[in-house]
Amino acid sequence: MSAPHLVIRRADWFGREKDLLMADGRVLELADHDPARSFGDAEVVEAHGAVLLPSLVDAHVHLREPGFEYKEDIASGLKAAARGGFGRVMAMANTSPVNDNADVTEAMLDTARRAHPDGPFLHPVGALTRGLKGEELSPMADMAQAGCIAFSNDGLPMASAAFFRKAVEYAATFNRPVIDHCENPTMNPGCGVNEGEVSSRLGLRAQPWVAEAEQVARDCLLAEFLGLPIHLAHVSCRASVDCIRTAKARGAPVTAETCPHYLTLTESSVEGYNTLAKVNPPLRTDEDVAALKAALADGTIDILATDHAPHADHEKETEFEAAPCGISGLETAMSLTWPLVESGLIDRERFADLWRHRPAELFGLEPVRLEPGDAADCILFDPSAGWTPSPDSLVSKGKNTPFRDTPLKGRVTAHVLGGVRVF
């Protein structure tokens, strides 16, 4: 056995004090901490009792390159991923040009490799339809070969069930799951605010939960009928959760994600026309938050994802109805979701499932459990470290978070990919 190159010392691994020994990009050993042990020439990172976890996977981000580099580019987005604890991010296709052909896919991958050769790694999600227009299928065979690991019309949801069915079947031909942004566009008069008490009072065009749940129900039935996987993106409301739970009980191969902001905020965050809380789907009610939490705990929701959606300040500093939807989420995700563990809602195993093991399993990524021989991909997270998201403290170009200037607790303190520190 070779000697370790990198060692993380005295880390908290599921409640036990461990030393993680890494060499040649792989895990050598995750050993009980031994104060007497020497590691030769290895670089030693003192964890000081910080929590050790496998590096996380974010199945839903918007990196904005090509086309909207002023909001975010691949280099800045991956830098934010490194800081947030994400070693792999799945980037949605609503760029300009749209990622609907292998040339764009390859260009994105090439940019990512040049900007961050050691990672974090980009995994493109190809457009399900050409130009995301919902009219023609995209060349999924080509794109799968070029590196797209899933397909989605995220950003421009499709109303036609018949055409969506064809798209799911075609993607399955190449073993690629489809990720659906569940929103019936014909039921949505507005955007970014839940249709309810707050929108009625503020006089805003709003999104009813039924526009989401109705399409979730459709997708659940379709997945069951076809026997093909459909992954439901950023689920936000109780009715959707109930549909998914029923569908799973019936054996439908549906899986679902929700995002940190749907677990922590409600529609009241848009009071005062706060465009930083404008997100699609919108923030809902306390009842929805409670249902999402229960669904995380009982496994109805399979994974967490950020839906990182960076925008420039000038785009958000405008009338509510004119502002774009989205929250910059990569860097705050751990701080916002670790309290689920501390509150006892889920245990650390489930936390690691939600952010790492299940997404890897769903989208065909290498499993990492920090067992000997696994990729040396890990993070250290200090649950007691305080910080405040601000334009200065965020490395993403997107400073658009409703947690701006809100003190948060818990921060990633180190990030190793393939045995190399990327943060």
Added chain:
Amino acid sequence: MTREDTPTWPHKDLLDVDQLSLEEIHRVFETALSLQEINQRPVKKVPTLRGRSVVLFFAEPSTRTKTSFDMAGKRLSADTFSLAQSSSSLTKGESLKDTALTLQAMSPDAIVIRHWASGAAQFLAERLECSVINAGDGWHAHPTQALLDGFTLFQEWGTLQGKTILILGDIAHSRVARSNVNLLTRLGANVRLCGPRTLLPHDTSSWPVEVYTDLDKACRDADGVMCLRLQLERMQSGMLPDLREYARTYGLAPRHLERAADDCRVLHPGPMNRGVEIDSALADSLSSLVLDQVSAGVATRMALLFLYLTRTEAS
């Protein structure tokens, strides 16, 4: 210390009526009452606001409200300037932030803003040093309309306490309804809303109102009915089948007033679609306060300009 350091009117901006205490609402009414006399004089001008500048920024057309503010300003000798911004879609034209910066650079004493976006007045108020007076933002609020409606009824009845007022029509898309619900209930009135389900807000659980879809029931014992203007595009967007059906089911007609309280008063913020939301004869009848609302509008806006523009001076 001089009295000049003490603000006599504690608000910089008027975004909606919920910012005003009951006392302050009555102060607006009393000020309007005292200023109304000017409007009856042969020379309808006093020098009270001489040298003050008021920008009328209307990003959405509204001849009535704009004229009313213009007249109110001029009668108090303020200089009024119009700034138009045409906006046919959500994203066209100069950003509101740039507009705000431009306005700030002109250093006016007050800006009266009408805008298609809910929250636009608040957006400006947070960025400007001068007073911002909301003359209607999106579907959200129209505080000066509510104050003039309240003032009209106050003049008519002396008090709104215990009165029942029905607001009729397109509530969902009405800033007038939202501000009036707030103001009238605070003045002690019982407020009812009535319209087809397609024109009612989805969730009014937190509104202190009774909601009806049956106009006959809604009119029972009402002391006042406030009709709202119907936007004709509600037909195209599938909220109503046609004008005739709307007129038959929700148009206010003399027969409805038979069920209402004696001397029930009828209001309409204008411009009226005669024969649609209100029977033409009813609009011209003795029950109608429509023209009183127009006069009250000038007086109320004079009062508001006076209070906001002299807010840091001795009374």
